[in-house]
Amino acid sequence: MTVAETVTKQKEWEPKIMAYCCNWCSYAGADLAGTSRIQYPTNARILRVNCTGRISPEFILAALEMGADGVLVSGCHPGDCHYTSGNLKARARWAMMETAIEQAGVDPRRVRLQWASASEAQIFADGVRTLTEQVRKLGPIAREWK
Amino acid sequence: MTENNEARIGVFVCHCGHNIAGTVDVKEVAEMASKLPGVVFSTDEMFMCSDAGQVLIREKIKELNLNRVVVASCSPRMHEPTFRRVVEEAGMNRYLFDQVNLREHVSWCHMREPELATEKAKDLVRMSVARAAKLENLPVKRVNVLPSTLVVGGGIAGLRATLDIAERGFDVILVEKNSELGGNVGNWTHLFPSNQSGVDVIVPLIKTIKKNKRVKILLDSKVSAFEGYIGNFNVTVKNLNTEKEEKFEVGTVVITTGFEPFEPKGYYGYGESPDILTLAELQKLPPSDTLLVPSTGKPVKKLVFIGCVGSREPGVKGHEHCSRHCCSATAKAAGDLRDRVDEALVLYQDIRTYGSGHEELHRLARKKHVIYSKFPKDNKPKVTVKKGKIKLTWFDVLAGENLEFEPDMVVLSTAMIPPDDVEETSHLFSLTRSGDGFFNPEHIKLAPLTTHTAGVMIAGAAQAAKNASESVIDASGAAAKAVGLMAQGEVEIESTVAHVLPDLCSSCHTCLTACPYGAITMDVEHDPPVAVVTEAKCHSCGTCAAACPSSAIVMYHSTDDQILTMVEAFLCPAPEAEGGGSA
Numbered sequence: 001m002t003v004a005e006t007v008t009k010q011k012e013w014e015p016k017i018m019a020y021c022c023n024w025c026s027y028a029g030a031d032l033a034g035t036s037r038i039q040y041p042t043n044a045r046i047l048r049v050n051c052t053g054r055i056s057p058e059f060i061l062a063a064l065e066m067g068a069d070g071v072l073v074s075g076c077h078p079g080d081c082h083y084t085s086g087n088l089k090a091r092a093r094w095a096m097m098e099t100a101i102e103q104a105g106v107d108p109r110r111v112r113l114q115w116a117s118a119s120e121a122q123i124f125a126d127g128v129r130t131l132t133e134q135v136r137k138l139g140p141i142a143r144e145w146k
Numbered sequence: 147m148t149e150n151n152e153a154r155i156g157v158f159v160c161h162c163g164h165n166i167a168g169t170v171d172v173k174e175v176a177e178m179a180s181k182l183p184g185v186v187f188s189t190d191e192m193f194m195c196s197d198a199g200q201v202l203i204r205e206k207i208k209e210l211n212l213n214r215v216v217v218a219s220c221s222p223r224m225h226e227p228t229f230r231r232v233v234e235e236a237g238m239n240r241y242l243f244d245q246v247n248l249r250e251h252v253s254w255c256h257m258r259e260p261e262l263a264t265e266k267a268k269d270l271v272r273m274s275v276a277r278a279a280k281l282e283n284l285p286v287k288r289v290n291v292l293p294s295t296l297v298v299g300g301g302i303a304g305l306r307a308t309l310d311i312a313e314r315g316f317d318v319i320l321v322e323k324n325s326e327l328g329g330n331v332g333n334w335t336h337l338f339p340s341n342q343s344g345v346d347v348i349v350p351l352i353k354t355i356k357k358n359k360r361v362k363i364l365l366d367s368k369v370s371a372f373e374g375y376i377g378n379f380n381v382t383v384k385n386l387n388t389e390k391e392e393k394f395e396v397g398t399v400v401i402t403t404g405f406e407p408f409e410p411k412g413y414y415g416y417g418e419s420p421d422i423l424t425l426a427e428l429q430k431l432p433p434s435d436t437l438l439v440p441s442t443g444k445p446v447k448k449l450v451f452i453g454c455v456g457s458r459e460p461g462v463k464g465h466e467h468c469s470r471h472c473c474s475a476t477a478k479a480a481g482d483l484r485d486r487v488d489e490a491l492v493l494y495q496d497i498r499t500y501g502s503g504h505e506e507l508h509r510l511a512r513k514k515h516v517i518y519s520k521f522p523k524d525n526k527p528k529v530t531v532k533k534g535k536i537k538l539t540w541f542d543v544l545a546g547e548n549l550e551f552e553p554d555m556v557v558l559s560t561a562m563i564p565p566d567d568v569e570e571t572s573h574l575f576s577l578t579r580s581g582d583g584f585f586n587p588e589h590i591k592l593a594p595l596t597t598h599t600a601g602v603m604i605a606g607a608a609q610a611a612k613n614a615s616e617s618v619i620d621a622s623g624a625a626a627k628a629v630g631l632m633a634q635g636e637v638e639i640e641s642t643v644a645h646v647l648p649d650l651c652s653s654c655h656t657c658l659t660a661c662p663y664g665a666i667t668m669d670v671e672h673d674p675p676v677a678v679v680t681e682a683k684c685h686s687c688g689t690c691a692a693a694c695p696s697s698a699i700v701m702y703h704s705t706d707d708q709i710l711t712m713v714e715a716f717l718c719p720a721p722e723a724e725g726g727g728s729a
Binding site: 014016018022024025027028030031032033034035037038039040042045046047048049050051053054055056058059062063066067068076079081082083084085086089093116118119120125130 | 221222223247249251252253254255256257258259262263265266269270273401572573576578579580581586598642647660662663685686687688689691693694701703706709710712713716717718
């Protein structure tokens with residue numbers, strides 16, 4: 001890395017957001033956001049899983065540990081899961097996971113669980129924006145580890 | 147893939163014309179990718195999905211002995227099947243391909259931030275390359291397709307689909323919740339652009355179907371349970387009167403559940419006078435040479451139609467769409483009835499008589515001196531009812547004046563909305579819905595008749611507001627899709643299922659309760675008993691893998707390792723992978 005690059009990187013900290021999206025609702029919703037040219041912050045990196053039910057709390061903790069400033073989990077609305085109930089399992093695990101990260105010294109405002117269907121491009125984009133802004137205020141994650 | 151068989155990854159970054167390259171610096175992305183571990187080839191191309199792009203992938207696989215391919219282009223929901231086929235043609239297993247979404251998820255939604263967009267693109271490519279290195283060969287599996295179809299809904303689309311399938315020699319089970327076939331079209335006295343009644347069109351269709359021995363018609367019935375997978379669905383149909391259930395096995399499904407006319411409570415005095423009715427209700431009036439005022443029984447002299455009732459209302463959920471049929475249906479009705487009344491008015495927001503023969507109806511209505519008056523979309527006409535008298539006031543955009551009129555009858559051209567049990571249907575068949583509430587097709591342009599539930603097709607107004615002719619076109623198309631599957635007799639299915647590693651399983655039963663499909667059971671033959679997945683029943687949601695406390699469940703093609711390696715590639719990239727070259 002050149003000196004100039006190092007300086008730029010230090011000057012402009014951008015929140016790093018790991019986003020886990022289910023294939024059927026939120027990944028499609030993000031596709032529609034693109035197709036509709038809805039503009040939202042560039043910070044999230046979307047990782048596609050079949051269902052939010054696939055997302056083990058470990059994936060969220062691992063992302064935070066590796067330095068993600070925020071983690072987004074986005075799936076189908078409860079009752080609308082492509083696999084009937086995977087998202088309900090994700091929601092149940094979420095409550096437990098939130099407590100766990102809080103105990104580990106991470107501000108729970110760094111993680112966000114949202115429901116956005118394949119047609120809710122705006123809701124998806126707004127969710128990314130909300131979390132990005134929230135995390136931007138909290139600053140880089142490294143500060144908080146106890 | 148054996149361990150000593152090292153990954154040789156080819157990365158192909160697509161410009162998509164200007165779509166991606168206009169925002170993302172594709173050359174920089176390809177340059178960065180070339181330095182990633184395992185990458186032996188990296189380039190950027192104008193259109194990866196074009197013949198030239200496909201040939202390039204195949205050539206490079208052969209020339210450089212690539213064993214993984216990453217294409218950074220559009221959404222995998224669009225072209226993953228295309229590129230999987232391409233790598234397969236070059237002798238590579240389809241599951242060794244990975245796609246990066248640089249268009250829908252980067253260039254199109256970050257158009258004003260090219261530098262940050264390029265950074266994001268690089269991260270996503272780096273993540274995909276890391277995943278690609280961990281991808282594994284999976285067998286391509288085929289299953290038989292049972293030669294019978296379930297058609298849900300006996301309206302014009304369902305009838306057409308049923309007949310098309312049965313005439314090609316396959317069995318059809320036609321389920322209709324009402325006590326007769328024919329749906330909405332059967333109720334209509336006048337269809338545009340022809341001059342036929344709904345009955346003229348529907349009755350011959352029903353007769354032919356009833357004569358066909360391959361068709362089993364179940365009236366007053368609903369599908370109550372649906373499970374299985376493409377080619378092999380188990381359907382339970384419940385009779386609504388007797389509550390009796392019957393089970394069937396089918397290979398394919400066509401959903402033709404149609405629409406219902408919106409009942410415009412709170413709009414234009416609807417419900418306050420029997421003389422204010424919807425177009426659907428007008429169509430159901432008993433045939434008569436003169437049009438009679440419902441409240442008085444006298445002939446109608448002054449008739450008014452109002453368009454876009456419950457349609458095209460931005461911000462109102464389920465009512466934002468154009469219902470497409472109403473402009474032409476109104477023109478037809480107004481033109482026909484003009485001869486029997488003194489004055490006929492059509493108050494409209496816009497006129498969209500788009501179909502073949504539809505504009506002629508509009509022109510004919512105007513020629514007959516039906517008065518068309520445009521109202522502004524933010525200032526809709528007002529209807530008041532006093533002592534049974536209807537008074538209408540509105541602003542005419544073209545005259546720039548406030549006008550008023552006292553009609554004998556007001557006809558509201560209301561929206562097409564999904565039937566009230568649409569949610570039940572969407573859950574049964576795992577279909578997603580669009581903003582207007584109708585079912586989403588697999589792809590709006592490339593696959594408008596298939597859905598994300600493989601083997602389940604949609605046709606007609608189940609997909610969006612449509613007129614009868616369009617519904618019939620859909621129905622024949624969906625029937626052809628179903629017949630295509632059944633005629634082949636075999637279909638490929640995804641191999642991305644869950645697998646239990648018996649040595650790690652602690653027999654805790656957690657996965658049994660997590661699986662939404664009952665696909666996991668305990669193998670009691672094994673000592674101690676361990677969980678085992680019935681692959682045919684697994685839909686690959688991965689809920690079991692996330693739930694397993696012993697990490698004993700592997701989700702093929704979505705393993706913990708494949709997922710976490712992407713997270714790592716994003717957040718902890720090796721220094722040479724940062725894009726600045728090795729230090």
